[in-house]
Amino acid sequence: MRFSSRVKSNLAWLGVMVSGFVIIDGLEVARVINPFIENMLVTIGINVILAVGLNLIIGFAGQFSLGHAGFMAIGAYATGIMTQTMSTPLGFFLSMGVGMVLAMVAAVIVGIPTLRLRGDYLAIATMGAAEIIRILINNLKITNGAAGLFNIPALVSWATVYVLMCVTTLVTVNFIHSRGGRAVMAVREDELAAGAMGINTTRWKLAAFVFGAATAAIGGSLHAAYIQTIAPDDFNIMASIAILIIVVLGGVGSITGTFVAAIVLSVLDTVLQNFGTIRMIIYSLALILIMIFKPTGLLGSWEFSFKRVFSRREVTSHE
Amino acid sequence: MQTFGQQLINGLSLGSIYALLALGYTMVYGIIKLINFAHGDIYMLGAFWGYYSINYFHFNFWLALFSAMVVCAIIGVVIEYFAYRPLRHSARITALITAIGVSFLLENGMSYLVGANARSFPQAIRVVTYHWLGLRVSNIQLLILGTACALMILLELIIKRTKMGKAMRAVSVDPEAAQLVGINLNQTISFTFALGSAMAGAAGVLIGLYYNSIDPLMGMTPGIKAFVAAVIGGIGSVPGASLGGFIIGLLETAVQAVGLSAYKDAVVYFVLIVILLVLPAGIFGKRTREKV
C-alpha cells in the first residue's frame, strides 16, 4: 500500500511528537533530567507557545504587536486565582479556558481600535495596552496587587506543557495553511491589494491578533501553575520584548525558527547561569552579533516540512 | 489655584526632561526609522558622567553638563557606527532588536562596572527655594526648565538654519534623493545621533540634580515614556517631541496630584492610545496616504 506524501508527513510529525515525549519521559525515569534541566525544558515549552502565537501576529499577519505579555498575564492570573479554590487538574484546564476567553475579549477590545494603526504606531499602542492591563492587575485586590500570587497549586507537569506546546503549534500551523491563514498573509503582503481582492482586512488582522492572545493566555496559565508564583512585574514590557526576541531571532515568519530560537536562548541562558553578573552582558552581545551577522534571524522564513521531504523523494524515485 | 500653579511648575520641570529625551527619539526615528531603544540608557550614561566628573574631576555644574553632552554624543555616534550601520538595509524589526540588545548591554555593563545600587548625585548647585505668590520654586527647577528650553531652541536653530540641519531634513524625507544631490548619508546620520545623544546626556545630568539619585537602570522607564512623548507629538517632528514631553510631564503630575499615582502610567498610555486613534500620526505628524 502506498501512502500519499500528505499522510506520510502527518504520520512523521505524529512520530516526532510521540518520540519526543517518550525520550523526555525515559530520561526523567532514568534520572538524567534533574529539576534544573526540567525547569529549562518547561521554560522552552512555554516560550515556544508564547512565541508561536506572537509569530502568527508579527510574522504572518504582519502586525507589529509589543503587548504579548499583557495577554499572558491574563492567563496567568486566571489560573493563579481560580486554582486557589479549584485545586484539581480539571480546575487548571477550566482556569486556562477562562484565561483564554478573557484574553480574547481583551484582544478584541484592544485590537478593534488599534489595528487600524500601522507599524511602529501599532507597536507602541499595543505596548501601552499591555501596560494598562499590568497596572490594573497591580492595583486590584483580587490579584493581590504588586505582591502577586504565591503558593499557586502545582497542577502542571512537564508533560502538560509538552502536550500543550504540540497542540498550540499544530493548531497555529494548521491555521496558517488554511484559507484563513492565506488571507492573513495577504494582509501582511499588501493590505490595500488584499482589500481590493475582497479580503476583509480588519477582520483577518483581528482574527490573528485574537488567536495570538489566546495562545499567550495558555502560556501564562502554564507559567503560573508551574512556577507557582506570579507578580505583575513578570509581565512588563521587558517580558513582551523577551518573546519578541525569540520570534525575531528565529526568523520572522518561521515556526521552525521559533522552536530553534526558544531552545537556543534557553540553553544559552542556562549555560550562562554559571557566569554570574556578566551573564547578561554576554547575552546582549550575542543578541547584537546574531542580528548583525544574521539579520533575517537564524532561519529566515525557512520552514521544515516533511511533506516537502517526501514529495521530493517521490519525484527522485520516479526519475 | 495655588496647588494648580505648583503642580504646573512641577509638571513643566518633569516635562522638560521628557522633552529633551523625546527629541533624540524623534530625530533618530525621523532619519532612519528606528526606535532607538538604547536612547534611555544614553541618558543614564550622561547622569553617571555627571556624577563622576563632579565628584572626581571636581567639575562645576556647567562644565559637567557640557562635558556630559560631548561624551554622550561620542557614545551615540559609536553605537550607531558599530550596531546600527551594518543593519541599515535590513528589516526594521532586526535593527529594533539590535537596539534592544545595545540597551541591555549598556544597562548590564554599567551594573557590572559600577554596581547596580542607586547612588546619590552630588549637589553641584546649592538648592535655593523661592517663595513667590505662595508657590515654591527651587532654583534647580528653574535651571532645568531654562536649560531644557535653551537646548531645544538651539536644536531648532541647528535644524532650521545650518547646512547640516538642512541635510538632516533632506535625509528624513528621502535618503536616496538626498544622496543624489550630494548629501553624505553616513555623516548626516552620525550627526543626528550626536545631537540626539547630547540632548539625552544633558537630560541625564539635569535629572541627577533634580531627583538626586541615579542607577544603571534609571533610563528604562523614562526612555519608554519619552518615546511615547515623541509618538504623541508626531514622531519625526521636533516641536512635536517637545510638546509631547511637556504633555506627559504635566499629565503625570496632574494624575499624581489628584491622588491616583498608582495609575499614573496607565493614564499616560491611555492618552497615547486615544491620541493615536484620533490622530494616527501624532499631533504634528504628517499623515501620508499610500498612492495607488
Add this chain to the structure above:
Amino acid sequence: MSSVLLDARSLVKNFGGLTAVANVSVHFDQNELVGLIGPNGAGKTTLFNLLTGETPVSSGSISLATDRGVQSLNGRSPAQIAQAGISRTFQNIRLFKELTVLDNVRIAMTNHYREGFLTSILRLPKYYRTEREMTAAAQRLLAIFDLTAVADQPAKNLPYGTQRRLEIVRALATKPKLLFLDEPAAGMNPEETADLTRLIRQIQHDFHITVVLIEHDMSLVMDVCERLYVLEHGGLLATGTPAEIQRDPAVIKAYLGGD
C-alpha cells in the same frame, strides 16, 4: 441592447483645494470593453479609486447591478465592493510578492469558500475538500493564462510582463462582473502588448464580463475598446466609439495642444 452594469453620476473628488475629479458621470454596460484615456493627471486613476471604494467620493452616486438588484456602492469599503463584483489591477503591480503564484490566486477566492475556524485548525475532512476545490479552481485559471509552470514560484520571481498577467488572473479569481485594468500595458514591449491585447479579448469572450481599462498605448485602446471616455483636468471631455473620438476636435486639441 445591453443593460447598465455600473452607473456613476456626478462624481466629485476634492483633495484639499484641488479638484481631482469634477462632476464626472460614466456608465459601463454588461459585457462591454471600455477605455478610459486622457493626459497624465487627468484623474483617471482617481476615478478608478472612487469606483472601487479606495478613496471616498466627495459627492455623487455609484450604483452596481448585482444578482440582488441594483445596489448603491457609496460608503462601501473596497472589500465590500470587491465582494459585490468589482475587481481591479494596479498601476504599480501590487501582487502578494512573497507568496506563490498559486496562493496569489487562491487568496482572491477566499470569499467564495466558507470554512469554519475549527475545520481549519482540526483539519476536518471539509478542510481537505475546500483546499482541493480551491486549488483545482486556481489551477484551472492558471492553465488558461499559461501560468501553470510557475504556480509554485513566489510572485516576486516572475518577469515583469508575467507579473502583470498574474495580477489580471488574480483579479479574475474574485469572479468579478466588472474588471478595472489600470495601465495594463505600462512598461511592456510591443510583443508583450500584443499578447496582452489577445488576453483582454479572451477575458471578455470567455468570462462574459465588462472590462474597463486605463491606457496610454493608443494602438491598444483603439484596437480593443468598443467605447471610450476621455478625461481632462478631472472633467469628462468626450465619449464615443474609437472612431468618433479620433475625429473629435476637442480631443485632438487636448492631445496635440495648440489653438
